[in-house]
Amino acid sequence: MGEAPALCVEDLKEGFSNGFGLRTKGFKTSTDVGDKTFVIGCNNNDSASSLEVHIYDKSRGKWVIPTVLGTKPKLYEGYSAVLLNGDRIMIIIRGSTPDDCIWFLEVDTEYVKQQKEVSGTEVVAWSKGVRGDAEKPVVISGPSGVGKGTLINMLMEEFPSMFGFSVSHTTRAPRDMEKNGVHYHFTERSIMEKDIKDGKFLEFASVHGNLYGTSIEAVEAVADSGKRCILDIDVQGAKSVRASSLDAVFVFISPPSMGELEERLRLRGTETEEQVQKRLRNAEAEIEQGKSSGIFDHILCNDNLEKCYENLKKLLGLDGSAPTNSKPSPKGIDLPPNHSVSKIDNKILIKCETPEPVNASKKSIILDISSLKGGAPGRTRGLNVYAIDSFSDCLNGIHKLS
Numbered sequence: 431m432g433e434a435p436a437l438c439v440e441d442l443k444e445g446f447s448n449g450f451g452l453r454t455k456g457f458k459t460s461t462d463v464g465d466k467t468f469v470i471g472c473n474n475n476d477s478a479s480s481l482e483v484h485i486y487d488k489s490r491g492k493w494v495i496p497t498v499l500g501t502k503p504k505l506y507e508g509y510s511a512v513l514l515n516g517d518r519i520m521i522i523i524r525g526s527t528p529d530d531c532i533w534f535l536e537v538d539t540e541y542v543k544q545q546k547e548v549s550g551t552e553v554v555a556w557s558k559g560v561r562g563d564a565e566k567p568v569v570i571s572g573p574s575g576v577g578k579g580t581l582i583n584m585l586m587e588e589f590p591s592m593f594g595f596s597v598s599h600t601t602r603a604p605r606d607m608e609k610n611g612v613h614y615h616f617t618e619r620s621i622m623e624k625d626i627k628d629g630k631f632l633e634f635a636s637v638h639g640n641l642y643g644t645s646i647e648a649v650e651a652v653a654d655s656g657k658r659c660i661l662d663i664d665v666q667g668a669k670s671v672r673a674s675s676l677d678a679v680f681v682f683i684s685p686p687s688m689g690e691l692e693e694r695l696r697l698r699g700t701e702t703e704e705q706v707q708k709r710l711r712n713a714e715a716e717i718e719q720g721k722s723s724g725i726f727d728h729i730l731c732n733d734n735l736e737k738c739y740e741n742l743k744k745l746l747g748l749d750g751s752a753p754t755n756s757k758p759s760p761k762g763i764d765l766p767p768n769h770s771v772s773k774i775d776n777k778i779l780i781k782c783e784t785p786e787p788v789n790a791s792k793k794s795i796i797l798d799i800s801s802l803k804g805g806a807p808g809r810t811r812g813l814n815v816y817a818i819d820s821f822s823d824c825l826n827g828i829h830k831l832s
């Protein structure tokens with residue numbers, strides 16, 4: 431590392447404008463990014479209140495309340511804030527649980543810039559920091575009745591600990607055997623539209639007359655459990671995911687013929703005649719787009735179900751003997767209870783300030799932020815965590831925290 435710490439929190443007074451030292455409920459901190467000052471905090475000690483973000487635009491001499499995307503962190507005992515790359519503020523939370531102690535407020539990332547353009551307002555976006563990486567999600571798309579759900583069920587039955595299903599939201603009515611929260615989150619249009627406006631959806635589309643969408647939480651919950659996420663979405667949804675920051679594998683399932691697709695839809699018996707007709711009309715355009723748009727990495731024809739399933743497994747690297755375990759869920763980050771925060775290059779030093787000896791897991795730690803991935807509005811993954819015995823370790827070498 432070689433370089434002296436850029437900033438050490440003990441050298442700074444709480445509430446300084448560099449953003450370090452955001453304290454407890456009722457306090458605020460400010461971080462300067464270009465000609466804007468981002469003030470993060472809470473106005474009072476009311477436990478019902480939450481972290482708010484206000485922006486002071488120095489060039490216009492005006493306060494702005496931005497649109498805040500993503501889920502906000504809860505209120506805890508105290509916070510430290512560190513500006514990273516000039517485009518996001520890392521918030522380190524004191525007194526939180528190990529899985530909830532690192533958050534990012536994106537203030538000028540590509541995602542935030544795009545959202546500003548779309549909404550025409552100031553935008554900031556929260557995402558939660560997570561250790562380690564998740565496996566690439568698998569997006570499965572294709573016309574209604576082609577067999578996507580059947581193939582996904584086969585995969586989940588054979589590899590229950592490896593895959594998790596992204597439970598979509600929809601405004602369509604549940605079918606007889608469908609359970610809320612398992613097959614879909616069945617919801618009202620007005621509620622879903624508000625959630626879409628609040629940035630809670632990775633993608634959404636109007637499909638066969640109803641609104642369908644994948645919430646960011648649905649995908650992240652699967653990744654948090656250490657499983658590989660499977661999305662069953664239409665072609666418009668696949669296109670939106672392709673354009674998003676989610677790095678996924680895209681598979682299109684095509685029918686052997688329109689006649690066969692019609693027969694499958696009718697035999698399933700879940701739609702009225704009018705709905706079958708609508709789905710078949712939409713299928714033609716979906717097949718055309720699926721095969722020609724360049725969205726999909728793989729196209730599989732579901733003629734013979736067993737053969738198609740074998741091909742799906744092959745492209746997912748599962749054609750050998752069945753692996754039994756998924757990747758273990760990444761552990762949380764055990765912060766020392768009393769700590770100070772400083773930044774050295776791509777490393778954040780969280781220095782234990784407890785006078786008495788502490789056990790290994792409560793030692794000072796380093797967060798390596800050189801491999802951050804993903805981001806708002808969901809999870810920022812790729813945080814690496816190392817334990818250190820003393821501050822000089824930080825300069826001389828680091829030990830990986832198990």
Ligand SMILES: Nc1ncnc2c1ncn2[C@@H]1O[C@H](COP(=O)(O)OP(=O)(O)OP(=O)(O)O)[C@@H](O)[C@H]1O
Binds near residue numbers: 695733735
């Ligand atoms: N290869 C196949 N040969 C014959 N029938 C099949 C085949 N694959 C699936 N099916 C049947 O076709 C019907 C439709 O399948 P499924 O419900 O999985 O379609 P889907 O693509 O998920 O449809 P939707 O998009 O409407 O949810 C089911 O009754 C299923 O059993």
Ligand SMILES: Nc1nc2c(ncn2[C@@H]2O[C@H](COP(=O)(O)O)[C@@H](O)[C@H]2O)c(=O)[nH]1
Binds near residue numbers: 572599667668
């Ligand atoms: N864009 C999205 N499409 C979705 C989502 N969830 C499901 N779907 C697609 O809708 C049709 C119809 O489904 P059905 O359950 O009513 O038969 C099908 O093609 C699904 O793939 C979603 O979240 N986003």
